[in-house]
Amino acid sequence: MNWFEKMKTGLKSRVKREIPQGIWIKCKKCSHSNYEIALERNHWICPECTWHNPIGHQQYVNLLIDDGTFSETDATVAPIDPLKFKGYRDKIKDGRRQSESKESVHTGVGRIGGHPVALAVMDTRFLMGTLGGATGEKICRLIDRAIAERRTLIIVCQSGGARMQESAFSLMQMARVSGKLKQLSQNRLLYIAILTDPTYGGVTASFAMLGDIALAEPGARIGFAGQTVIQQFLGDDTPLPAGFQLAETVLEHGFIDRIVPRDRMAAELTRLIALFAPADEAPRETAG
Numbered sequence: 001m002n003w004f005e006k007m008k009t010g011l012k013s014r015v016k017r018e019i020p021q022g023i024w025i026k027c028k029k030c031s032h033s034n035y036e037i038a039l040e041r042n043h044w045i046c047p048e049c050t051w052h053n054p055i056g057h058q059q060y061v062n063l064l065i066d067d068g069t070f071s072e073t074d075a076t077v078a079p080i081d082p083l084k085f086k087g088y089r090d091k092i093k094d095g096r097r098q099s100e101s102k103e104s105v106h107t108g109v110g111r112i113g114g115h116p117v118a119l120a121v122m123d124t125r126f127l128m129g130t131l132g133g134a135t136g137e138k139i140c141r142l143i144d145r146a147i148a149e150r151r152t153l154i155i156v157c158q159s160g161g162a163r164m165q166e167s168a169f170s171l172m173q174m175a176r177v178s179g180k181l182k183q184l185s186q187n188r189l190l191y192i193a194i195l196t197d198p199t200y201g202g203v204t205a206s207f208a209m210l211g212d213i214a215l216a217e218p219g220a221r222i223g224f225a226g227q228t229v230i231q232q233f234l235g236d237d238t239p240l241p242a243g244f245q246l247a248e249t250v251l252e253h254g255f256i257d258r259i260v261p262r263d264r265m266a267a268e269l270t271r272l273i274a275l276f277a278p279a280d281e282a283p284r285e286t287a288g
Contacts, residue, residue, distance in 0.1 A: 030049035032046060034047065042263070044262075052196070052220070052261075056125055057123045058106075063265065063266060064266050065112060066111045066112060070109070071109055073141065073142060076102070077141075079092055079166070080133070095126035096126070098125040099125035103134045104122055104132065105121065105123070109151060113274070116149065116152070119155075120139050120156065121155075122159050127160075127163060130160055130161060130162065130164075131159060133172075135173060139177050139207070143177075143181065147183060151189070152192065153181075157207070160226075162201055181207060185212075190278070191212050192272060194265065196220050197217065197219065198220070199222045199223075212276070214255070215268065217247065222245055
C-alpha cells in the first residue's frame with residue numbers, strides 16, 4: 001500500500017472513531033436518516049414520512065401534561081410471580097431496567113390545558129407493555145382517584161396483550177378494569193383512550209376500546225391477534241389486505257373516532273375535555 005492509501009485509510013478510521021454513537025437514527029418505515037436531536041424535538045416523528053417512533057411513558061407525560069402539574073401515583077406497585085413461571089423474575093428485572101419503571105404502566109394525576117386529569121401511560125419497554133396483575137391494579141386505583149377527585153381519565157394504550165406468565169391473574173384484569181370504567185361512567189366522568197403502536201390482545205379486548213372517545217396515532221397497529229399470527233393461520237396463499245390493522249383502516253371501519261398526530265395530541269385533548277367533561281369538574285385532592 002502506497003503512502004497516499006495509508007494516509008487515506010488512517011483518516012477514514014480516525015474520523016469514524018470520532019463520530020459519537022446514536023447521533024443518526026434510521027427510520028424503520030422510509031429508511032431516512034434523522035438527526036437524533038432534531039427527531040426528539042419533533043416528538044420522535046419522522047419528518048420525511050411522519051412515522052411515529054415508539055416513545056416511553058416519560059415522553060408522553062412531558063408531551064401531554066401541563067408543565068409542573070404531574071404527580072405520579074402508586075409508584076411502588078410491582079408485579080409478583082404467582083405461578084413461579086420459569087424466567088419470569090429475570091424478565092421483570094430486565095423490564096425495570098429498560099423502562100425505569102416497576103410496571104408496564106405509569107400512572108399519575110395532573111392537568112392538560114388547565115383541566116384536571118388522571119393519566120395512565122403503558123410502556124412497551126416493560127415486557128412489551130403486557131397486561132399483568134400489577135398493571136390492572138394501578139389502573140383500577142387511578143380510576144378510583146379519578147372518581148374521587150372528579151378528573152377526566154386518559155389511558156395511553158400500547159401493549160402486546162395479556163401477560164402469559166401470570167395466566168388467569170392477567171386475564172382477570174380485563175374484567176376488573178372494565179368494571180371500574182363502568183363506575184367511572186356512572187359518575188358521569190369522561191374517559192379518553194389513546195391507541196398507539198402497537199395495541200393488541202387483551203388490552204384491545206377491554207379498556208382500549210371502552211373509551212367515550214377513542215383516538216389513535218397515525219399508523220398505529222390495532223387489533224386482537226397480531227398480523228404474523230393471523231398470516232400463519234390463513235397461510236401464505238391468502239395475503240392480508242393492504243393497511244390491515246393500521247389505525248387508518250380501523251378508523252374507516254368505525255372502531256376509533258379520530259387519528260391525531262402526536263404533536264397535536266395535547267391540544268386535541270384540551271379541546272375534547274372542554275367540550276365533553278362535566279361542568280362541575282373540580283378536583284378534590286386526596287393523599288397518596
